[in-house]
Amino acid sequence: MARPRNKTNARYTRDAERLVALSLALNGSGSRVEDRYWEREIETLLGKLLHAGQDGAVEAALDALLETDAGGYEILVEQAETLSESTFMEKDGESYDVLLVVAPVVAWTRFTIPSGRIRQESLDALSAHLHGHILAADVRLALASELYSVDQMPRSFSATLQWLTRLGARALELPVPRSTLASSDVPNLLADTRYVVGAVAVPRGKPVFRWQEGVGAAGPAAATTGRDECLDAWVAQATPIFADLLPGCGFECLLPDAYYVNNREADRRVRPLSMQAAVSWIETALNMPPAQLRAVIAGCGETDIEEYRVGFTARNRNDVIYGATWPVFGRDDDTEESPTIEQIASILKELGVDDIRRLPGLMPLEFCEDCGAPYFPNPLGEMVHAEPPEEADTSPTHFH
Structure with missing residues (x-):
């Protein structure tokens, strides 16, 4: 299973270099006997780093493998996950x-x-x-x-x-x-x-x-x-x-x-539910049924698509009134056989949103510098802040 991860730009140290070498060696192993040897070596080094809170070397090794060797990357991230979610204890x-x-x-x-x-x-x-x-x-x-x-x-x-x-x-x-x-x-x-x-x-x-x-x-x-x-x-x-x-x-x-x-x-x-919740909220809070909406879908990331962002506007306007995100979890999550953008469009159509625009290319992962909210695409191909109409009651409330 491909595991999602963003590049961290952590410093490439000697421990990171050794983790890369061990992961590549395990990926090239020809037997279970050899596998176990390399696994023990990786476990020993990872265990030392994680117990010391030194995640930087692990992240740097993963950064390097993510760019150069998918098999080695999968091996190292699986080992890091295993050693951080499971352990042995004595009593x-x-x-x-x-x-x-x-x-x-x-x-x-x-x-x-x-x-x-x-x-x-x-x-x-x-x-x-x-x-x-x-x-x-x-x-x-x-x-x-x-x-x-x-x-x-x-x-x-x-x-x-x-x-x-x-x-x-x-x-x-x-x-x-x-x-x-x-x-x-x-x-x-x-x-x-x-x-x-x-x-x-x-x-x-x-x-x-x-x-x-x-x-x-x-x-x-x-x-x-x-x-x-x-x-x-x-x-x-x-x-x-x-x-x-x-x-x-x-x-x-x-x-x-x-x-x-x-x-x-x-x-x-949660991804399809976020689309459903967005359309439902717009209809309730802004009194705009799905048939009056336009959805603009854009793939966002640095070098590859890391998430899709959906900007919602009125059909005859370019102002984004609400937005929703759809994270992509690894290369296997967005394929030519089952493109994610079409999955999103299909869900929106089922919800009653017929006016759907798909922006080509890769858009930046931009956030508001003041509040940290993600920017969403508008029909003009711009990434903008979602701004509900002033008369809308958008404040979060607790259910009583």
Whole structure:
């Protein structure tokens, strides 16, 4: 799976050079025996860097590989993700696998999507349903007490590892390391993701998830619960809890799973909902039905398309009244066989927006210097600030 990432311009150090060389060596390996050797070398160096909070060397190596060798890049980013979302811990002489997990919710609203502290009774109920429908036997679990926005999640591999270490220690009732993670503001979006975050610990080699249990076994020990059944049970039990946590919101529960893969899946699922929420908000707040709208779609980035931006205008005007973004997650996410711009256009047509303009070429990823908001394309091919009419009530409100 291609993993999204923007170039960082981190300094290319000796450690970065060695990470590149090791990743290329693993990519060229001809056997599993050789694979394991290079994997151990990469794990040793990555482990040293991440525990020391030295993400710069890792980012510089990824920058270099992203430009020169896609296979080596995939190898290094997979290793960095693995080592920051999973680890081993010891308690009472026994070794445990520890994994960072998230239970994502994709939400949309005309109001404000809540985040912040989860009441203890809700946290206890979520924990019980995770044990009852998602996690395997013998798994220990610790949940963070916040409902997180993606903007509050760690921004680096080492920060993710620190989160894992703290929650893993709680799961095993070990001393919890001090946190140095800073809090972030949550932008007010009409469609966004929210996450329940936790760490699970299980004796080394034991299954973590219910769908792992009994696979390949014969007789009564054979697996009877797959991912789909686990998701159905989770949705049935967790929906009332999230309805209480997200008043005034529509939402969809995703299957709880490992940290990185679920972040990417939630990001993918929220993209079409952001278009739906934008059209709905314009109709409600500005009294403009979809048939009166024009949508202008532009691919934006530095050298390749990193995201599509959609500017909404009245059909007979060039002023952008609202905008929405559609991130692109890697090369495989935007192909000639299934061009993203046509996916966006198809969704907008289904929503009733018939006047759609596709701008050719690559537009800059521009943001407002004053407020940080992204610029959106207008029908003239310019990137501009979205400005709703003065008479519109655009202030975010909380649902009561």
